[in-house]
Amino acid sequence: MTYTPELIDTLAAAYALGTLKGGARRRFEALARTRADVRGAAQRWQARLASIALLQPGLQPSEQVWKRVHNLVQAEIQLRQLAAQRERMQQPQTRADAEQTSASARLLRWWRGGAIAGVVASVMLLAVALRLNHQLQTQPVVQYVAVLSDDKSAASMLVTFDPKSRQLTLQRVSSFAEGENQSLQLWALPEGRGPQSLGVLPRDRVIKLTAAQDVKAVPLLAVSLEQKGGSPNPNAPTGPVIFKGQVIQRQL
Amino acid sequence: MPQHINPNTADAAAAEHARMLAALLERMASGEQAALKVLYDLSAAKLYGVAMRIVRNSEWAEDVLQDTYLQIWRNAGDYRASLAAPLTWMAVIVRSRALDFLRRRSAERLNDAEEFNDELHDGHGGEPDPSELVLAGQEARALNDCLSRLEARQREVLVLAYLRDLSHSELADQLKLPLGTVKTWIRRGLERLRGCLQSKEGGGLAL
Numbered sequence: 001m002t003y004t005p006e007l008i009d010t011l012a013a014a015y016a017l018g019t020l021k022g023g024a025r026r027r028f029e030a031l032a033r034t035r036a037d038v039r040g041a042a043q044r045w046q047a048r049l050a051s052i053a054l055l056q057p058g059l060q061p062s063e064q065v066w067k068r069v070h071n072l073v074q075a076e077i078q079l080r081q082l083a084a085q086r087e088r089m090q091q092p093q094t095r096a097d098a099e100q101t102s103a104s105a106r107l108l109r110w111w112r113g114g115a116i117a118g119v120v121a122s123v124m125l126l127a128v129a130l131r132l133n134h135q136l137q138t139q140p141v142v143q144y145v146a147v148l149s150d151d152k153s154a155a156s157m158l159v160t161f162d163p164k165s166r167q168l169t170l171q172r173v174s175s176f177a178e179g180e181n182q183s184l185q186l187w188a189l190p191e192g193r194g195p196q197s198l199g200v201l202p203r204d205r206v207i208k209l210t211a212a213q214d215v216k217a218v219p220l221l222a223v224s225l226e227q228k229g230g231s232p233n234p235n236a237p238t239g240p241v242i243f244k245g246q247v248i249q250r251q252l
Numbered sequence: 253m254p255q256h257i258n259p260n261t262a263d264a265a266a267a268e269h270a271r272m273l274a275a276l277l278e279r280m281a282s283g284e285q286a287a288l289k290v291l292y293d294l295s296a297a298k299l300y301g302v303a304m305r306i307v308r309n310s311e312w313a314e315d316v317l318q319d320t321y322l323q324i325w326r327n328a329g330d331y332r333a334s335l336a337a338p339l340t341w342m343a344v345i346v347r348s349r350a351l352d353f354l355r356r357r358s359a360e361r362l363n364d365a366e367e368f369n370d371e372l373h374d375g376h377g378g379e380p381d382p383s384e385l386v387l388a389g390q391e392a393r394a395l396n397d398c399l400s401r402l403e404a405r406q407r408e409v410l411v412l413a414y415l416r417d418l419s420h421s422e423l424a425d426q427l428k429l430p431l432g433t434v435k436t437w438i439r440r441g442l443e444r445l446r447g448c449l450q451s452k453e454g455g456g457l458a459l
Contacts, residue, residue, distance in 0.1 A: 013445070055399070
């Protein structure tokens with residue numbers, strides 16, 4: 001059989017789709033092992049068709065799924081730690097082990113310490129992409145984003161600020177929920193001045209607020225846990241600050 | 253389809269989104285659990301949609317989804333940005349987990365024919381919304397565009413063949429169509445898809 005480029009491409013398409021079966025599939029695979037152009041065609045079709053899955057409409061799974069994933073991952077991590085501990089106890093620590101331990105301890109400290117920036121840098125991109133959905137028809141804009149994290153550096157809230165409309169959009173990304181008689185309050189922490197309240201947050205997962213002042217000049221945002229209705233003191237949080245993060249400018 | 257998407261802006265958004273997801277995968281690879289949560293929040297609805305389309309039962313689809321994120325967590329370090337966009341990589345995982353699930357259950361799925369019949373008539377099984385398409389990236393948008401130029405039945409047979417990894421005769425069986433018809437639709441569908449994708453890729457295929 002003469003394999004014209006045309007035929008190769010047609011076979012590659014059927015191969016990637018999965019409808020090339022049996023002997024024909026085996027012959028194609030044998031050919032692919034010896035010919036780079038055949039391999040290339042198959043890979044190109046696999047890549048193209050992989051997006052079929054992405055064209056399916058999204059659907060919200062129940063919240064149970066995340067809890068199960070979380071528990072499984074947690075269990076896996078604990079098992080690994082236990083295994084590592086057992087190993088350490090069985091043999092005296094070598095120098096290499098010691099170095100490794102201190103390296104991971106350093107990493108941990110880095111994460112727990114002022115490492116919000118790292119999370120921000122990555123999570124920031126997401127917030128921007130999400131906001132962009134609504135802005136596809138508009139001009140490129142400057143966007144301000146922050147990821148507010150808890151004391152373990154776990155991302156808890158994504159914040160974007162649109163300076164044109166002065167609109168703040170907050171999205172809760174952790175499972176944290178304030179109690180019945182509590183409220184969360186968002187604060188701007190400008191340099192050299194006291195905190196300014198940006199508002200008491202409703203319980204919604206996605207919250208939109210119009211900021212009274214310009215958030216873009218503010219280096220830090222914080223969320224405090226207050227009695228219901230917000231801090232009795234209008235100029236400062238009364239309750240503990242539970243999330244905070246830097247505001248970062250993003251040019252689109 | 254109401255899609256007035258500016259391709260340049262859309263590509264920029266998709267690229268940002270992909271970089272974001274890739275960064276989260278990198279964090280996960282170094283053991284950062286918080287990154288998994290963010291990744292999950294960003295992608296679970298998309299992947300659950302895929303799982304549902306393949307297994308068609310919400311309980312099973314949730315099992316598949318759980319399994320998928322566990323795999324993603326374990327294999328985050330294997331992700332290579334040069335090979336595929338993160339969302340595509342994750343979609344490949346969810347499809348393969350869903351197919352594994354169905355293989356394990358194959359003895360139990362004997363009463364699905366009616367569901368398949370229904371599905372053939374609802375086109376894509378629902379259109380993705382434009383913002384979803386944007387984040388799915390350039391490749392997915394090109395494919396969507398080319399698929400939407402096919403006859404609805406041709407398109408549907410292609411989509412089902414791929415998602416559920418079905419042979420011609422399995423498709424004929426499940427769709428209650430003559431084998432010859434299925435073969436023709438697939439051949440013509442792929443042929444037209446090929447022409448359309450080639451022209452979109454600027455004819456720059458090294459053939």
